[in-house]
Amino acid sequence: MxxxxxxxxxxxxxxxxxxxxxxxxxxxxxxxxxxxxxxxxxxxxxxxxxxxxxxxxxxxxxxxxxxxxxxxxxxxxxxxxxxxxxxxxxxxxxxxxxxxxxxxxxxxxxxxxxxIEAKEIEQFYDDKKNMFLPDRFIKGTCPKCKANDQYGDSCESCGTTYSPTDLIDAYSVLTGSKPVKKKTEHYFFKxxxxxxxxxxxxxxxxxxxxxxxxxxxxxxxxxxxxxxxxxxxxxxxxxxxxxxxxxxxxxxxxxxxxxxxxxxxxxxxxxxxxxxxxxxxxxxxxxxxxxxxxxxxxxxxxxxxxxxxxxxxxxxxxGFLTVNGEKMSKSRGTFITARSYIDAFKTPDYLRYYYFSKLNDSMGDIDLSLDDFIVKVNSDLIGKLVNIPSRTSGFVTKFFDNKIMLTTYFNESESQILVNNILLSKDEVTRLFEARQFSKICRLLISHVESVNEFVNNKEPWILAKDDAHKMKDSYLHEVCSAALQSFRLLSIYLSPIMPDLTKKIASFFNQEEFSSIDNLLSDVTTIKNYEHLLKRVEQKDVDIMVESNKNN
CATH class of the missing domain: 3.40.50.620 (HUPs)
Incomplete structure (x- = not known):
């Protein structure tokens, strides 16, 4: 450990x-x-x-x-x-x-x-404010790259650090006046x-x-x-x-x-x-x-x-965050506070998932496209992930007393392969988590989610449910729905570090308190609760409210 x-x-x-x-x-x-x-x-x-x-x-x-x-x-x-x-x-x-x-x-x-060494230095002093100016209260032109409006300690454009007195055309952020130089003793780390x-x-x-x-x-x-x-x-x-x-x-x-x-x-x-x-x-x-x-x-x-x-x-x-491809802006409402997001969406899981889908191990910037945010959340989470239990759990509740089959009792190779492929991804998922390759994990897990939905589409449990022979315990209908739900549970364990609110609800759906370990993935989960809505769709109006609340604040 x-x-x-x-x-x-x-x-x-x-x-x-x-x-x-x-x-x-x-x-x-x-x-x-x-x-x-x-x-x-x-x-x-x-x-x-x-x-x-x-x-x-x-x-x-x-x-x-x-x-x-x-x-x-x-x-x-x-x-x-x-x-x-x-x-x-x-x-x-x-x-x-x-x-x-x-x-x-x-x-x-x-x-x-x-x-540590004491040195007498010259430092900028604001005569109007009667104080020495700290680095962040002096602005001017970077002495290296000549970028304008840079602070007195480092350039945000080229990353160079320097003494405030090295700035070109320096001015006081507090009063706008040109600062004067005064001598003072400072302590330096060598x-x-x-x-x-x-x-x-x-x-x-x-x-x-x-x-x-x-x-x-x-x-x-x-x-x-x-x-x-x-x-x-x-x-x-x-x-x-x-x-x-x-x-x-x-x-x-x-x-x-x-x-x-x-x-x-x-x-x-x-x-x-x-x-x-x-x-x-x-x-x-x-x-x-x-x-x-x-x-x-x-x-x-x-x-x-x-x-x-x-x-x-x-x-x-x-790296940094841009919103809609540009630097965050108060006038456009894209300098978005954490509180305004929570007020609009009530859960952090949408944003946590969106960042997860973008982040990797590099220092590159990422972009929050608000249009893409709506599409990705609704497509991946609503249309694909929680679509799995919403399409299958009702049959388990109606015909099988909320009991699901353990994977060891599956008879069909397709059911076994579906679950085993997700199980076999564990080493790759853990390797990518450790390496902070989050966007790669996202693509891998969503590909499994799509495979589960394709499996359900092909097996058509809604058709099987019309045949009385499939309404018996351990029937083909029971196995199909159980394979989909067991797959959903495994994927939710992998996703639990990303969306703790959602996956805690999913754990409860499987009569578990939470997903706390990635070991023993095939636990003896044999029952589910009646399915309740897990997530709501992201609406354009919610995004609009959030953006408007941040304009000029």
Whole structure:
């Protein structure tokens, strides 16, 4: 049995969860649920990322404390994740005593290993606001690719990281004024001294090929030391021994993975050190967006290494979400919040299935075509998957007292082949789950669903039911319907990590509490309940309501 910590990137506590965020959380959750299904010990850890100037300024605007703001947002995020069946074992906050203690401890270890250096630097200062400007409150033209309106820490167009003072035609996001340069002392992590370690670490099959290629570009350009401090006023943790200086949010945010696990481990009698000490034999798997690869594949492993901790086992980066082929837009209503989706459709399974059908192991972007969303959900789930029990279970209820035949009693080779083909897919399904090749699993399983429907079409149970000879127990009608239903049950087990709401209903239909294991697929299921409608069709009006509710919000 493997022991794994899995994480999704920490959502920033400065706004609502939207469908772009959910690409990552749904992808991670499917992989985590698969690991549970095969019996591995996995702990899914996350937290709200709560520090930084944006939080401080939003709280000031709303007339509340930063602590109250992040508490309010945490409740909202927790409700959204719960309603999308994101099965965190612990969803915590980086504004915690565990994170404060761990951040200070890691920093002191880095100081002890001579990896921290104080330097006097020039930084942008907004005279109108009377404060040093954090990276995200400075915009300008990228010094490398010349893309306009890029933030002061990294370019969203080419991925380059830089100092805010390197921006061309920089301006303050807060006031629009041209910032002035002022000298201040900051603390730097000596990333430039870590290249040898990082080069070796990245060769250990930790990263996707695309991510590794990107890192090679950064190595070639040369690694710069990393500014890990910010000046007051700042909402965060003050650096020990440096009054008025605070840890940059990107230092304490990933430490939030450790802090969330520490909080969880202490409450559940788990060994924190077993998972985080430098000799740990457990796995640490991060799911992230490709836009934060630099932080997770360079700063984070180097910080862990030189503070005496284990490094990540895998970092899986994904691409962005477009809607209808374009960047999400508030004016078009395609910057869609998680809450507006749930309000419109009531279940997360439609979106979870749609993302599942699109996702793979690459860093490529995926598109949510709202027209395709309607067609795919209605075709695959309504027209094909739940069509199987709706067409066959009624005969079992009417003629066979809700009892289905075990596959060992099938007499016809076609019935046996139908079920066996699905059983024999288990190794391929598990291999593809592990590799995050979700779209391939989707195609494989839907092909089986289509085979079951074709089997039912060819056997025509509605015709067989007209012959009294087929209304007897263990008759051909009984076998046909049982083969279809047993196949449906097996496919639902494979699909349980993707659509937990639907498959829990299906498990109940087979008089089971839930599908919790992929072992012993042919259990002694002998009865079904009376069939009740499992899913409703997606209607255009529901999509329209969702889009309209997001326009200009």
């Amino acid at each position: 493997r022991k794994i910590i899995a994480t999704s990137a920490l959502p920033y506590a400065n706004g609502s969860i939207h469908l772009g965020h959910l690409v990552e959380y749904i992808q991670t959750d499917i992989w985590v649920r698969y690991q549970r299904l095969v019996g591995n010990e996995i702990h899914y850890i996350c937290a709200d990322d709560t520090h930084g100037t944006p939080i401080m300024l939003r709280a000031e605007k709303e007339g509340i404390s930063p602590e109250q703001l992040v508490e309010n947002v945490h409740k909202e995020h927790s409700a959204d994740f719960s309603d999308f069946n994101i099965s965190f074992d612990n969803f915590y906050s980086t504004n915690s005593i565990e994170n404060k203690n761990l951040s200070e401890a890691l920093y002191k270890s880095l100081v002890g290993n001579n990896k 990333l430039s001294e870590c290249e040898s370690f990082l080069s070796e670490w990245t060769q250990s099959d930790t990263l996707q090929k695309e991510a590794l290629n990107k890192l090679q570009e950064w190595f070639k350009a040369g690694l710069a030391d990393w500014d890990i401090s910010r000046d007051a006023p700042y909402f965060g943790f003050e650096i020990p021994g440096a009054p008025g200086k605070y840890f940059y949010v990107w230092l304490d945010a990933p430490i939030g993975y450790m802090a969330s696990f520490k909080n969880y481990a202490d409450k559940n009698n788990l060994s924190y050190d077993e998972f985080w000490n430098k000799d740990s034999t457990t796995e640490l798997v991060h799911f992230i967006g490709k836009d934060i690869l630099y932080f997770h594949a360079l700063f984070w492993p180097a910080t862990l290494k030189y503070s005496g901790h284990r490094t990540p086992s895998k970092i899986y980066a994904h």
